[in-house]
Amino acid sequence: MTRPGRPAGPASDTEAVVLTAALDLLLTEGAAALSAQRLHTATGVSRSTVYRHWPTPHAVLAALIEVAPRPAPSHTGEVRTDLHAEVDALCDRLRDKPVGGFLHAIVAAAAWDSAMADLRRRYVEDLLAPFRTALAPAGLTGAAREDAVSAIVSPLLLDALLLDRPAARERAHRTVDAVLDTPHCLFGAPRWGVRPPELA
Amino acid sequence: MTRPGRPAGPASDTEAVVLTAALDLLLTEGAAALSAQRLHTATGVSRSTVYRHWPTPHAVLAALIEVAPRPAPSHTGEVRTDLHAEVDALCDRLRDKPVGGFLHAIVAAAAWDSAMADLRRRYVEDLLAPFRTALAPAGLTGAAREDAVSAIVSPLLLDALLLDRPAARERAHRTVDAVLDTPHCLFGAPRWGVRPPELA
DNA sequence: TGATTAACGGTACATCTTGTATCGGATTTT
């Protein structure tokens, strides 16, 4: 059921024009550059139009994340191979792809804005999900699996987000192996004073 | 060697007045509220005066962090005890103290501001330092010690900063024990396909 | 074909913020 008017077509690509400019602004000048005024001067699209589409800079950021392509994990089913591949993929994305810029912007925007906080939660979940699914065949469930994901991923995020250095690939690969070879070291082990079981 | 004029004394407490209001604003409304205008309306201190002290909102944030008390780690020398105490202290600080607000604000401000990036680096280093010193008697050095610190701390920061949930104490305590009891599981182990040495 | 409807551009306006400059008063040290 279509209604009359001027729907989005090849002649009305203003949304795409503005969003591509917005992505460029976000990655070069930060989320503070996503104002209607800034987008207007950057694209030539009328300020009124920008306001109609996205009343606030946060709405622009949300639209950017909405539109952003999500890489489809191509898992082989072999746990170790898939996890190492995911580590490499995440390190790459954290370095040069928009992911790093998105993360900074979302963290900043979500700190005191509940709607953006929801967006952040979903975005981070999308980052963690491939690791969860890759870990599924390993027999880890529930909290143990969450801990494994966190152990692998969180040091990478700490590097990228707080220490501003390239994510430490090698360490993450070692963590993957530790999780798979000796899960008792980190997960489900008794508190302390008890030695882990001998390896076969 | 003092010079004439009106030095900072008990009669000129405007700096303290503004900074305490700024801390309140930061924790309730975020770093965006640290503008001269906002501090003026919040405290009654003249806008000119605010500008004279801190020309930019980032300068206010830097002053807040500068003034913030740094908890002195009271280490016993017993590695396990000290690390568990540090984990508890960090979890507490991440939850209700200004640390969480500071972290969010610094991450946001540092994303596209090199001066704030330096400040962030120092702030994060201050967060990690107690763990490094606590680990010193354990014989871990260099990269292995850095990895250990990261393994313990980064999941907590991920919880607080990206997942917006209370830091997982229990998991961090287990990680501490794993680092101390079976360091070969995570650090210094060969890549993969090689089983860690049997435990005595 | 002709009316309807949606999207866009342009303008205008009131309000707020930013950054800077300047002046005078108050207080303390020299």
Add this chain to the structure above:
DNA sequence: AAAATCCGATACAAGATGTACCGTTAATCA
């Protein structure tokens, strides 16, 4: 008493924000 310093107040230019209104254009439907 004089000099130095801090503070408050005001003014000003420039820009941003948010909203409202109107005219134009183009696609759709009767």
